[in-house]
Amino acid sequence: MLTLGHFLETLSTYEQIGSEPAVSRVVMDSREAEPNSLFVAYKGANVDGHDFVAEAFTQGAIAALVERPISEEFATIDLRTAEPPAAPFSASAPVCLVVEDSITALQTSAKAWRARFPVEVIGITGSVGKTSTKELTHAVLANKYRTFKSPGNRNSILGLPLALFDLQESDEKAVLEMAMYTIGEIAALCDMTSPKVGVVTLVGAVHLERAGSMENIVKAKQELVEALPADGTAILNKDDALVMSMAEHTQANIFTYGLNNTADLWASHIRSKGLDGVRFTLHHKKESMVVQVPLLGRHSVHTSLRAAAVGLVEGMTWDEILHGLRNTAVQLRLVTVPGPKNSLIIDDTYNASPDSVLAALNLMHDLDGRSVAVLGDMLELGYLEEEGHRQVGRRAAEVAKLLVTVGQRARWIGEEAIASGLPKDKVVMVDDAVTAVATLEELIEENDTVLVKGSLGMRMDQIINAIGRYD
Secondary structure: OOEHHHHHHHHOOOOOOOOOOEOOOEEOOHHHOOOOOEEEOOEOOOOEHHHHHHHHHHOOOOEEEEOOOOOOOOEEEEOOOOOOOOOOOOOOOOEEEEOOOHHHHHHHHHHHHHOOOOOEEEEEEOOOOHHHHHHHHHHHHOOOOOEEEOOOOOOOOOHHHHHHOOOOOOOOEEEEEOOOOOOOHHHHHHHHHOOOEEEEOOOOOOOHHHHOOHHHHHHHHHHHHHOOOOOOEEEEEOOOHHHHHHHHHOOOEEEEEEOOOOOOEEEEEEEEOHHHOEEEEEEEOOEEEEEEEOOOOOOHHHHHHHHHHHHHHOOOOHHHHHHHHHOOOOOOOOEEEEOHHHOEEEEEOOOOOHHHHHHHHHHHHHOOOOEEEEEEOOOOOHHHHHHHHHHHHHHHHHHOOEEEEEOOOOHHHHHHHHHOOOOHHHEEEEOOHHHHHHHHHHHOOOOOEEEEEOOHHHOOHHHHHHHOOOO
């Protein structure tokens, strides 16, 4: 059981300070504070969590990690000094624990908590497909093992430490998503979590603006396989040369997957079943089997291969693996909702990169109805910004019957689609989501299939909220 004593022992030389009340959860958002929670005050670029300590205490938090004393109103223990506290700690009132750096203290405490348990960690990274792979891998492993997964998008150097405090002694496997903005962040996550299995999806131009180059993105993602032990396994995408280059940088065993028949696990005879999922044949060693998964899009084949690969590495039988793939109740980010005039809306508004938009366009191509693509700016593409948008435009010209672009960068999509043969009167370019809504209300026809996708910052979800016909 997680107690306040864990933080005191991890972050100081104090062996025991009075009683040790249980900590229900660790939060960084004061709005998520609850009775017996611990609040981490983090000073970000726009908001200083120290301004919300009192609010967290009002909502029931029993302690806060802070970088400075907050108020004489609150009991304070300065963990930066070896001096013992002036008075024994009392569990009856909230306390501020002063540390040099609240995030470092959070990460140190999370690492120590994870180290308490013999759970085997499966780390998942890549430019796209991390969350879907995490969810499906969890669904497969759960058929045999008590399996923990990092919740939601808690995949960063700030979010993943919070998730680790939910680990329990009974957990046998932990599937953790690992994201990065810069070099060194995945290495830090691996230091905290000690993964034994590492899965790399693919390398694309996501966060290129921050990373500076594709080479730096490879180096950053590669940190996962570099951290694996000699008796661990790196599960690598045989269809991505950049991912396969990582094989030279790990001491772990290599297990490959893909559509290439030289991979350890590969797929053939892929057939989209539209909204019923995708059907394909799996091959491993001398075995072949047909499987249909209830996931949308041909890109779901790679997701399934990753989850199956983890199952094989973890000693599962094919019956156990296939049961997880076929019967998953996973709800991924890409969902469908009914729209006006009996149209079908594909809601893929969480984020966007060239690879993920191309995959979504391929899915739309497999569905019935007139194809309408509503595509917003793809952010943080760096020097590949224009080419990334134009690449999407070329595919949109092949797939869409009507294209609506949202944002200044997305105009490159529209321009390239026209240059690639899509009639000019079938391309509408608007500046924002609000204008896109008005446009779609006029242009959507009976039984259309409408894909809505763009970077999170483009607020494409406003389009879904406006035209979606929810019950």
